[in-house]
Amino acid sequence: GAVVSQHPSRVICKSGTSVKIECRSLDFQATTMFWYRQFPKQSLMLMATSNEGSKATYEQGVEKDKFLINHASLTLSTLTVTSAHPEDSSFYICSARGQEGYGYTFGSGTRLTVV
């Protein structure tokens, strides 16, 4: 089946630094990738949608200059949290969708803690 690898699974960074999270589709080509944010005991909130080779589409209220998304290939998308602050601490999850069918495959998530 389709597998999405997300790395790192956990990261702690200092306030003001930037953190990059990778999302890779291992056995299929992901034409579209999605990035979600999840606060404790809450559901997933879509942050942005990225299509390979084009700019990401951000949801309302999500700062595109703070959450940089790059989808340079059909198997890799990255989310960079720039100038991180403690309020950016959260669980970030990526999802990938292939060219055929309607399947969405999720990564295992990244727990970001900004100290």
Place this chain on the structure above:
Amino acid sequence: TQLLEQSPQFLSIQEGENLTVYCNSSSVFSSLQWYRQEPGEGPVLLVTVVTGGEVKKLKRLTFQFGDARKDSSLHITAAQPGDTGLYLCAGAKGAQKLVFGQGTRLTINP
């Protein structure tokens, strides 16, 4: 405004009881999916329903898609402690983004 209203958001019942979780919307979806998520992990797909009125069964779990493709339900029969977790419904419109309901945090007490 929440696109998908999921209820209840919290449910705690005894082992052996039955339960139903609802997912409602005013929008029509091309497909609706149910996920289960464990703490610290990504959601895992349980089922996808596509056709209005469709019913799918997964062991003790029964999923139904409303005739108008605006709502769905998840029914669990004879719940077990292993069913404890966060259940999420998510709707898709064509090849577009997947949006999630608020989730139902289910606790099955032994």
